[in-house]
Amino acid sequence: MTDKDRPILETRSLGKRFSIGTRFSAEGKRTVHAVDNVSLTVWRGETVGLVGESGCGKSTLARCLVRLHDISDGELLFEGEDITSKSLSELRPLRRRLQMVFQDPSASLNPRRRVGDLVAEPLRIHSKLSSNEIKKRVAELFDLVGLLPDHVMRYPHEFSGGQRQRVGIARAIALNPDLVVLDEPVSALDVSVQAQIVNLLADLQEKLNLTYIFIAHDLSVVRQVSTRIAVMYLGSIVEEGPAEEVFATPAHPYSQALISAVPVVETTPSGTRKRIILTGDVPSPLKPPSGCRFHPRCPIAAERCRSERPQLREYRPGRKVACHFPTV
Amino acid sequence: MILSVRDLRVSFRTNDGLVRAIDGVSFDLEESEILGVVGESGSGKTVSLLAVMGLITDPNADIEGSIRYKGRELVGLPARELRRLRGNEIAMIFQDPMTALTPVYTVGWQIAEQIRAHRNISKSKAMDRVEELLAEVNFPNPHEAMSRYPHQLSGGMRQRAVIAMALSCNPALLVADEPTTALDVTVQAGILDLVRKLRATHKSAVVFITHDMGVVSELADRVMVMYAGRVVERGSRAELFSDPRHPYTRALLGSIPPLTGEKPRRLPAIPGSPPSLLRLPQGCAFGPRCPVHYEPCATGKPDLGGGTHAAACFRVAQA
Ligand SMILES: Nc1ncnc2c1ncn2[C@@H]1O[C@H](COP(=O)(O)OP(=O)(O)OP(=O)(O)O)[C@@H](O)[C@H]1O
Ligand SMILES: Nc1ncnc2c1ncn2[C@@H]1O[C@H](COP(=O)(O)OP(=O)(O)O)[C@@H](O)[C@H]1O
Ligand code: SF4
Numbered sequence A: 001m002t003d004k005d006r007p008i009l010e011t012r013s014l015g016k017r018f019s020i021g022t023r024f025s026a027e028g029k030r031t032v033h034a035v036d037n038v039s040l041t042v043w044r045g046e047t048v049g050l051v052g053e054s055g056c057g058k059s060t061l062a063r064c065l066v067r068l069h070d071i072s073d074g075e076l077l078f079e080g081e082d083i084t085s086k087s088l089s090e091l092r093p094l095r096r097r098l099q100m101v102f103q104d105p106s107a108s109l110n111p112r113r114r115v116g117d118l119v120a121e122p123l124r125i126h127s128k129l130s131s132n133e134i135k136k137r138v139a140e141l142f143d144l145v146g147l148l149p150d151h152v153m154r155y156p157h158e159f160s161g162g163q164r165q166r167v168g169i170a171r172a173i174a175l176n177p178d179l180v181v182l183d184e185p186v187s188a189l190d191v192s193v194q195a196q197i198v199n200l201l202a203d204l205q206e207k208l209n210l211t212y213i214f215i216a217h218d219l220s221v222v223r224q225v226s227t228r229i230a231v232m233y234l235g236s237i238v239e240e241g242p243a244e245e246v247f248a249t250p251a252h253p254y255s256q257a258l259i260s261a262v263p264v265v266e267t268t269p270s271g272t273r274k275r276i277i278l279t280g281d282v283p284s285p286l287k288p289p290s291g292c293r294f295h296p297r298c299p300i301a302a303e304r305c306r307s308e309r310p311q312l313r314e315y316r317p318g319r320k321v322a323c324h325f326p327t328v
Numbered sequence B: 001m002i003l004s005v006r007d008l009r010v011s012f013r014t015n016d017g018l019v020r021a022i023d024g025v026s027f028d029l030e031e032s033e034i035l036g037v038v039g040e041s042g043s044g045k046t047v048s049l050l051a052v053m054g055l056i057t058d059p060n061a062d063i064e065g066s067i068r069y070k071g072r073e074l075v076g077l078p079a080r081e082l083r084r085l086r087g088n089e090i091a092m093i094f095q096d097p098m099t100a101l102t103p104v105y106t107v108g109w110q111i112a113e114q115i116r117a118h119r120n121i122s123k124s125k126a127m128d129r130v131e132e133l134l135a136e137v138n139f140p141n142p143h144e145a146m147s148r149y150p151h152q153l154s155g156g157m158r159q160r161a162v163i164a165m166a167l168s169c170n171p172a173l174l175v176a177d178e179p180t181t182a183l184d185v186t187v188q189a190g191i192l193d194l195v196r197k198l199r200a201t202h203k204s205a206v207v208f209i210t211h212d213m214g215v216v217s218e219l220a221d222r223v224m225v226m227y228a229g230r231v232v233e234r235g236s237r238a239e240l241f242s243d244p245r246h247p248y249t250r251a252l253l254g255s256i257p258p259l260t261g262e263k264p265r266r267l268p269a270i271p272g273s274p275p276s277l278l279r280l281p282q283g284c285a286f287g288p289r290c291p292v293h294y295e296p297c298a299t300g301k302p303d304l305g306g307g308t309h310a311a312a313c314f315r316v317a318q319a
């Protein structure tokens, strides 16, 4: 078996619940099912894009995948090994191999420390390199992410947003991880800078054989970066498949509405794209609808959808959908 | 003509030096026209609009130029007069709907108060009108929504409530500053529809600020592209998107990943980042990032010039 045929990460019916409020609060103690029954396989070297409306559980799922959250239900396997309930100390050797990059680079960078120091930090904590070796490695990392050697002495606020995100990326790849979870890494950047970071991520993936989980609000960015995408709705995956295929022929009514709502620059006068406008808002995950969770907003919902919850099933090799009446 | 802005300049005196936020912006807006203003953060979109609305209160700000609303000069108008205009004829929506709502009152009460501040009608009449307005902005259950507090609504519902509030005064001019930036695309699509409806049914003129080229291309009749406090290109939607002329506009459009068709292996990216307004480059502000800059760009500042479709670039002027 080659590396490519082996999943790096796998979830089996993974769930994450948060309890909010207490027994004594007005509405009592309640449970948010932020991630619900997710079975996802991630192959080495690919990029899985997670898309869906705000609050659908993308960040929560991503954090579960690198065990920044405890997992409430189901299983999480890393290279075939069950790491669902490994303790923090048992996870320590794995930490290095699973990294995360967040949306707001300044929030994760200590403003009072020089960026060279910030990039060296994971090396000091997790590696056995000497201080000279660390210096060399930091210089190498700066070069990899497109920062200049003399930038090491600067403070985070002396950088533009794009450069700060390069620092965040340098930190994440410092320990040679296998998997990097990128939660909205370009959302806070200027449009003209986004493309630079998207290209950088692609270059690094190729050079370092990285596997990515990628989250972004901008669907065209997700399509560009991802080999596969998973569309989430209220905590569950409703569609999964190769990125270009799902964008070209979405099978789930929700994916269809989501993709059709993306405003695109039309060079031909007056758009020919058909737009599906969803009525109603995303329901609260505290009170998910019965049956298919999308039924109150689905333009083709039928009686069956109100009672029977559709399961995610593979209808064609590589393409999965959770809908009683998919467009296939 | 609803609005006519000429050579608007706004600068801020700061500890680090003079920030020339707006450096000579001119534009016109006709009745029921939608003008899209695009640019990256810091390009001066918000400041130019705040200046037009007379909402720059910073004592260190200097504002020059002319702003005519229906022929009347607004620069130098007393604050009280401006306030009256803003409530009656000019409406605003912002990225964060909470700038227009207070958390402590119900949405219905707030919109009703807004109506009663400008029109002499009874409370119950105002409430009836609120219900109509909420229905107009597609609240599924407007009567029930009236009694909700802002925190009980989703971001998209709050923004729709603010639009209902804006509609309540039948505005001749609506100014919208990134009203959909914080929203999901699904919700954004509904809001863009509302803006189109507002223009169609109320004949309102709209200035719509965004950083999203896609949004502009779907909504605007005319477009203005801003960079470092100046307008670098302007034109009708068709002109701008089928024949972009300014190197910045072209590069920006080129760097957007496609939603259909073949994926490029690499995106054509623009090098560098937008300049600091405290240290603007000599000559053309886009010069250091421009793929086609040449000698004249290093010293002179290119003018936008006249005509419906115009670009502030020496190369374009030469062609
Ligand atoms: N620590 C927490 N406690 C309680 N509820 C939480 C917590 N974290 C997330 N949630 C809830 O879980 C759901 C999923 O949230 P999550 O942040 O994963 O969404 P998301 O898809 O990343 O959204 P966005 O696009 O806005 O980032 C939401 O309903 C959220 O309110
Ligand atoms: N009160 C102020 N004092 C100093 N600089 C300001 C002030 N308000 C805005 N600016 C500066 O003016 C420029 C334009 O800002 P803005 O209009 O908000 O940009 P945009 O809306 O296009 O993102 C920015 O560089 C900003 O930092
Ligand atoms: S199962 Fe029914 S309600 Fe759900 S997406 Fe499919 S058609 Fe719509």
Ligand code: SF4
Residues within 6 Å of the ligand: B246, B247, B248, B284, B285, B286, B287, B288, B290, B291, B292, B293, B294, B297, B302, B312, B313, B314, B315, B316
């Ligand atoms: S004036 Fe020169 S630097 Fe500026 S955009 Fe035109 S070619 Fe480029």
Ligand SMILES: [Mg+2]
Residues within 6 Å of the ligand: A058, A059, A060, A183
């Ligand atoms: Mg998130």
Ligand SMILES: [Mg+2]
Residues within 6 Å of the ligand: B045, B046, B047, B177
């Ligand atoms: Mg702004």
